[in-house]
Amino acid sequence: MPGTVISDENxxxxxxxxxxxxxxxxxxxxxxxxxxxxxxxxYPPLLAATREARNRIALSPSGVHWPDLDEDLSxxxxxxxxxxxxxxxxxxxxx
Numbered sequence: 001m002p003g004t005v006i007s008d009e010n011x012x013x014x015x016x017x018x019x020x021x022x023x024x025x026x027x028x029x030x031x032x033x034x035x036x037x038x039x040x041x042x043y044p045p046l047l048a049a050t051r052e053a054r055n056r057i058a059l060s061p062s063g064v065h066w067p068d069l070d071e072d073l074s075x076x077x078x079x080x081x082x083x084x085x086x087x088x089x090x091x092x093x094x095x
Contacts, residue, residue, distance in 0.1 A: 015059075
C-alpha cells in the first residue's frame with residue numbers, strides 16, 4: 001500500500017470508519033476493511049499528547065482529526081508513509 005494514491009473513483013473505499021491510538025501506534029480502519037497502522041513517533045504532537053487527548057478523535061471522509069490537539073492527518077498521507085520531517089525513531093531520539 002505504500003505509495004497508494006486515492007483517486008476520485010475510489011475515495012469512498014478509503015474513508016476511515018474507526019481510529020484508535022495505543023501508546024505506540026495509530027490504527028485506522030478504512031471502509032474497504034483495510035487496517036492502517038503507523039507508529040506514533042511519526043507524529044510528535046500525538047506522541048507527546050495524553051492518552052485521553054490522543055483518543056478524542058473525529059473522523060472525516062479523508063482523514064483523522066484531534067480537536068483537542070488541533071491536529072489532522074490524511075489517510076492518503078498515512079498510506080504514502082508521510083511523517084513529520086522532525087520525527088525521529090525512539091532509539092535515535094534517545095541519543
